[in-house]
Amino acid sequence: xxxxxxxxxxxRESSVSPSFWLGxxxxxxxxxxxxxxxxxxxxxxxxxxxxxxxIVTRTPLRRLSRLLxxxxxxxxxxxxxxxxxxxxxxxxxxxxxxxxxxxxxxSWFLLALVVKSTLIVLLSTAFAxxxxxxxxxxxxTGLGLPPKLVSLCYLIVxxxxxxxxxxSRLVRARDARGRPRGLRAAKVAAAMAQVLMIRLGRRAxxxxxxxCARGYAGRLxxxxxxxxSVLEVTALGVCMVALTWLTLL
Amino acid sequence: MADIxxxxxxxxxxxxxxxGTLALEDVSLCVPRGGxxxxxxxxxxxxxxxxxxxxxxxxxxxxxxxxGQELAERNIGDIRRHVGLVFQSPDxxxxxxxxxxxxxxAAVNAGYDTEExxxxxSKALGTVGMSGHEDxxxxxxxxxxxxxxxxxxxxxxxxxxxxxxxxxxxxxxxGRRDLIALFDSLNSTxxxxxxxxxxxxxxxxxxxxxKDGKVVRTGPTAEILGDxxxxxxxxx
Numbered sequence: 001x002x003x004x005x006x007x008x009x010x011x012r013e014s015s016v017s018p019s020f021w022l023g024x025x026x027x028x029x030x031x032x033x034x035x036x037x038x039x040x041x042x043x044x045x046x047x048x049x050x051x052x053x054x055i056v057t058r059t060p061l062r063r064l065s066r067l068l069x070x071x072x073x074x075x076x077x078x079x080x081x082x083x084x085x086x087x088x089x090x091x092x093x094x095x096x097x098x099x100x101x102x103x104x105x106x107s108w109f110l111l112a113l114v115v116k117s118t119l120i121v122l123l124s125t126a127f128a129x130x131x132x133x134x135x136x137x138x139x140x141t142g143l144g145l146p147p148k149l150v151s152l153c154y155l156i157v158x159x160x161x162x163x164x165x166x167x168s169r170l171v172r173a174r175d176a177r178g179r180p181r182g183l184r185a186a187k188v189a190a191a192m193a194q195v196l197m198i199r200l201g202r203r204a205x206x207x208x209x210x211x212c213a214r215g216y217a218g219r220l221x222x223x224x225x226x227x228x229s230v231l232e233v234t235a236l237g238v239c240m241v242a243l244t245w246l247t248l249l
Numbered sequence: 250m251a252d253i254x255x256x257x258x259x260x261x262x263x264x265x266x267x268x269g270t271l272a273l274e275d276v277s278l279c280v281p282r283g284g285x286x287x288x289x290x291x292x293x294x295x296x297x298x299x300x301x302x303x304x305x306x307x308x309x310x311x312x313x314x315x316x317g318q319e320l321a322e323r324n325i326g327d328i329r330r331h332v333g334l335v336f337q338s339p340d341x342x343x344x345x346x347x348x349x350x351x352x353x354x355a356a357v358n359a360g361y362d363t364e365e366x367x368x369x370x371s372k373a374l375g376t377v378g379m380s381g382h383e384d385x386x387x388x389x390x391x392x393x394x395x396x397x398x399x400x401x402x403x404x405x406x407x408x409x410x411x412x413x414x415x416x417x418x419x420x421x422x423x424g425r426r427d428l429i430a431l432f433d434s435l436n437s438t439x440x441x442x443x444x445x446x447x448x449x450x451x452x453x454x455x456x457x458x459x460k461d462g463k464v465v466r467t468g469p470t471a472e473i474l475g476d477x478x479x480x481x482x483x484x485x
Binding site: 133210211216219 | 301304306326329330333334336338340341342344345346347349350353354355356357358359363366367370386388402403
């Protein structure tokens with residue numbers, strides 16, 4: 001949700017609504033979730049769509065750092081596979097160059113986790129690139145989702161921004177007094193996490209007051225938005241059918 | 250006060266926070282229609298807590314009458330439409346994705362149609378001198394601009410009462426001067442919680458001094474601010 005300012009009015013009046021792009025992203029995420037990683041062709045096509053989306057939206061390479069949590073989680077899962085006890089009847093696979101055997105089912109799980117999650121994270125990153133926060137709010141509203149769900153999604157995104165800003169303030173305050181090392185660094189980090197929770201709680205409370213003070217009753221109201229059009233719904237339907245056919249190939 | 254129309258009348262208001270901290274104790278005050286009253290007191294005196302009560306966001310013991318109606322669950326929406334609250338930190342208040350949407354928020358909630366919302370937003374932004382910033386993201390503005398947007402976001406529904414919590418906090422001298430000129434031009438009843446005594450002197454003929462959640466003095470601002478010993482005893 002980056003390019004928030006300059007061409008918002010133009011985008012607001014463009015022919016394709018943000019609801020369509022959010023809908024398309026949802027369709028692609030569902031396709032990535034249900035695809036069998038053993039189907040090379042389907043995975044290849046979904047990967048192609050993902051790369052195309054990254055290129056078309058000109059997603060900067062630095063955004064790929066969003067894959068880092070996934071990488072660390074995948075490593076954690078791989079390490080779990082190494083220590084999991086193996087039953088003699090269990091199908092296993094031998095790791096190349098290492099000789100260590102790991103459960104076959106577990107290795108498929110790990111492969112599915114890495115492939116599907118990577119595709120989903122990259123698709124979300126690509127689709128988020130040209131959409132502003134306003135597009136997110138207008139798009140979710142235009143999809144006809146329940147107002148409280150729309151508010152929740154939007155406030156989560158806002159919350160992540162607040163969290164990032166608060167963390168950077170805390171880190172600056174810590175560094176200004178000398179960066180702690182060793183075990184003390186861990187203690188300071190724990191104290192910072194505690195402070196962060198308190199500050200975020202307070203901010204959430206004040207923001208809730210600010211919302212209610214101006215008449216919020218469960219709907220984050222925008223003055224200019226439109227429902228997704230019939231043509232766009234039809235296009236999404238076509239995409240869904242095509243991707244379903246593709247994943248069942 | 251018997252024959253003066255009152256916009257706000259608070260009687261014996263007390264409030265404890267959930268952890269048991271006494272924030273307000275038997276607070277009583279009156280604000281006349283069109284008046285400008287300052288709530289002054291040191292940090293933790295209960296100014297912000299009292300402001301939240303006047304908008305119905307917190308509910309304590311005692312009675313609050315706003316525009317002749319006793320504040321209750323049944324009329325809270327109606328009262329909030331007439332009472333605008335500007336928070337101390339605009340970062341806490343601003344959450345919509347563009348200046349236009351931020352200012353329009355209360356007007357859309359009030360049920361005005363699109364054209365009326367546009368007209369009101371345009372008027373409110375003009376009042377605070379922020380026309381032309383409609384498409385900007387509120388978080389990318391300067392503090393002074395954010396404060397102006399916060400004020401526009403409550404002016405948009407023609408609030409008859411404006412509650413301003415530390416409006417001059419963090420502003421540079423020019424921003425502060427502009428803000429004082431802006432408040433001076435408004436016709437609404439103003440209640441300003443602050444410890445900026447110069448701002449109080451310039452804007453508010455009446456003042457209420459709070460200390461440890463209690464009203465310790467009310468009266469003409471000039472008289473209160475002239476009593477240096479009293480101010481020192483209140484931590485001001």
